[in-house]
Amino acid sequence: MSDSPATVVHGEAHAGHNPALLHHFATEEQQRDSASFGMWIFLATEVMFFGGLFCAYLIYRRWYFGDFGAASKSINAALGATNTAVLICSSLTVVLAIWAAQTSRRALMIVMLILTMLFGVAFLGIKGIEYKDKFDEHHVPGPSFSFSNVPIPGHPNQYANPQHAQIFFALYFVMTGLHALHMVIGLGIFAWLLWMAWKGRFTPEYHTPLEIGGLYWHFVDIVWIYLFPLLYLIDRHP
Amino acid sequence: MSDHSKSSPLATYFAVWGALLVGTFLTYEAALLDLGRYNAAVALIIATTKALLVVLFFMHLKGASEKLLKLVVASTIFFLILLLALSMFDYGTRSFS
Amino acid sequence: MATATIAPPVEREDYLNKHYGAGSWLFTTDHKRIALLYLASITFFFFIGGFFALLIRLELLTPASDLVQADTYNKLFTQHGMVMVFFFLIPSIPAVLGNFLVPMMIGAKDLAFPKINLLSWYLYIIGGAMMLHCMLTGGVDTGWTFYTPFSTAFTNTKIVEAGLAIFVAGFSSILTGLNFVVTIHRMRAPGMTWSRLPLFIWAHYATSIIQILGTPVIAITIVLVAVERTLHLGIFDPKLGGDPLLFQHLFWFYSHPAVYIMILPSMGIVSEIIACFSRKRIFGYSFVALSSIAIAVFGFLVWAHHMFVAGISVYAALVFSLLSYSVAVPSAVKVFNWTATLYKGSIRYDAPMLYAFGFLGLFTIGGLTGLFLAALGIDVHVTDTYFVVAHFHYIMVGGALMGYLGGMHFWWPKISGRLYPEGWARLAALIVFIGFNLTFFPQFLLGYLGMPRRYADYSHMPEFQILNVFSTAGSTVLGIGYLLPMIYFLWSMRYGKPAPDNPWNAAGLEWKTQSPPTTYNFEEEPVVTWEAYNYDEIDARRPDEEAPSVG
DSSP states (O other), X not given: OOOOGGGOOOOSOOXXXXXXXXXXXXXXXXXXXXXXHHHHHHHHHHHHHHHHHHHHHHHHHHHTHHHHHHHHHTSOHXXXXXXXXXXXXXXXXXXXXXXXXXXXXXXHHHHXXXXXXXXXXXXXXXXXHHXXXXXXXXXXXXXXXXXXXXXXXXXXEEEOOHHHHHHHHHHHHXXXXXXXXXXXXXXXXXHHHHHHHHTTOOOSSOOHHHHHHXXXXXXXXXXXXXXXXXXXXXXXXX | OOOOOXXXXXXXXXXXXXXXXXXXXXXXXXXXXXXXXXXXXXXXXXXXXXXXXXXXXXXXXXXXXXXXXXXXXXXXXXXXXXXXHHHHHHHHTOSOO | OOOOOOOOXXXXXXXXXXXXXXXXXXXXXXXXXXXXXXXXXXXXXXXXXXXHHHHHHHHTTSSSOOSSOHHXXXXXXXXXXXXXXXXXXXXXXXXXXXXXXHHHHHTOSSOSOHHHHHHHHHHHHHHHHHHHHHHHTTOOOSTTTTOTTIIIIIOOSOHHHHHHHHHHHHHHHHHHHHHHHHHHHHOOOTTOOGGGSOHHHHHHHHHHHHHHHHHHHHHHHHHHHHHHHHHTOOXXXXXXXXXXXXXXXXXXXXXXXXXXXXXXXXXXXXXXXXXXXXXXXXXXHHHHHHHHHHHHHHGGGOGGGGOTTTTOOHHHHHHHHHHHHHHHHHHHHHHHHHHHHHTTOOOOOOHHHHHHHHHHHHHHHHHHHHHHHHSHHHHHHHTTBHHHHHHHHIIIIIIIIHHHHHHHHHHHHHHHSBOOOHXXXXXXXXXXXXXXXXXXXXXXXXXXXXOBTTOSOOTTOGGGHHHHHHHHHHHHHHHHHHHHHHHHHHHHHHHSOBOOSOTTOOOSGGGGSOSSOOTTSOSSOOOOOSOTTOHHHHHHSXXXXXXXXXX
């Protein structure tokens, strides 16, 4: 999120300080702390951004618990759980990449960054499968939405209200869609980090972009950690 | 990020990773049990534990030298809960649906 | 005031003349140039919003809807509101004076993230262009509050485009706030402890907290409205199982704290001006500083006071009413402390101080009427009437805008290196004050007597015409009062007297730089060893004695 020190054009070679140090900072530590702090604050805005969706979700889940339970049961919890595991592994590879940078293990760092991206792509692929399933079942909100004769979990004689189910699916698609968008952006960020790592820009003393990219990635993981139980596991017990 | 002389951050990372996977498994299994109104609570407690593990260990909040970052995280959570709680208070006390 | 040396006639290098050409402005990362880019942009949007206001007031001269039809009138007040709120008031002080002064006041060379600062301006321009395009190709008619389900299911105006414009501008606001918080934490000069910070900085810090935590919520609300409108979903539509009040909760969760984004920076300016023109330290410095934070925090607790009659539960209404009373306390703390600062001060009535005095009176009235509105019994009677309109214009125009104008005058010599003509400035301040009260005081009466807001046609209540005529007449006077500073500020850039480095002999690190400052503000990093507002020390120095050097 902060200025990329790698792209700053540094006019004269200043003796005695890292060329990555930007002019308006007094020390590298100040620059690094500022970048990190800036990313944490940006993540705070992201929490509030998703927070509005969680607010809408909570209210309607309470109002239409049965209908939401029915709708939730129709999405694939096994795929959701798999995706959760995929993201957890990708968070591990991120911290390992940073550790590798800290201990001058360039090859390991690059491998870990690539793995992180592969996990991210896998996540999106699985998500794509889920979305396709929903599309095939006419569960995508809009003109072709249909959710008739689906029993409410625990009440086999009651059918879910399709309008209320549509609200669930609207929230499902907006929340997971927004999350997926953040994943795509994250992949872009990591592609750039991978490029910088390949070019040898990271050292044990300087790998700030890795750290703040990592913070972003972990945040995206945390959002999913909440989305999974809330969307996939509303009312699953037999 | 300060390089504290942790004995081995690797051990912590793998332990957290393992805990997160176990947590995911537990969430899935617990959802299949009939705990009544506690299903939601259990799911959220596990999710929050997992989130805390990520924040504290993967995002290095635990080792942060200043309290500032912890204050940022705490304030953010506070305001989010404010949004959720005060809205729910309205919905929860309406006499009409 | 102790004499300050007149600027030497030689042309010194400063941030304005260092580089020339459009590229040096459009690709600058100098916080001072970005501040001026913002100044030009927000002034442009101010006049757009003012133009809509003029049309509104012209329509309301007569009870019948004869100048414009209701559909058009709806667009007028909607666009007046959207432009003024999102493209003028929210950015104005932070993006102009905040950008310019925050680094200088803390002794830094620039903000923490200069490129993000420039990005923030570009986002503002893009959002502004989108909003302009939207207005020129049909506009929106939902009110600036774009309540559902009208905005999602019924209106055929360009909600999605307007919403996206606001979304983009909101991102600009978030980035400004982020930049300020990191800068204030990380880039203070040695010796600039928290308790030595100017209250302007405390105010902008508090404002930034609101920008960071609140803006994302309206952002997601806009996303939901856009999705709902495009796909005909039912998230907010009662016919499809949705709740219109959910929209209002999410909307006001941001939009109430947003009004504190508008007023807090202005309060920061007032602290600076009152201290300087009373030659005294602000009374109760720590209370004023902490009250800014308190306003920011409490401001998030009160949003549903905009929804008392919308259908929230009566218990929620009680709680939010009580909480709304609490948020008045820190504001009152400030007013009392400013007044106490004036007491036994050595008062000067230069133009900035006139605006500060105007602020004190008008903000107090606006704030008190806010308390009236927070009382459920009164609110039921006056909600959605001109009483509310008068209340928020007293705060936003009588408060925020007066503070902004005061600040522009106070720091103009620093920003431009020129002195504005003091006589004209005092006259303009007086005209603004008179015009403002003539415009908006009648609206309290109108509201209390029952005139609803957002009505083009009030011919079933023709007795309201006389007060509306006063109000429109006042708005003309007010308009003249706003045009004057535009004219003489521009005039001064070419013909004004060169300003000394510290024409007001004011405290604050920004005054220890050149007027106008160099690109990096300070030649050497300042080291602060004195308390804020050390006017007793400043005035005790003999005129020829050198101030402590900061390089």
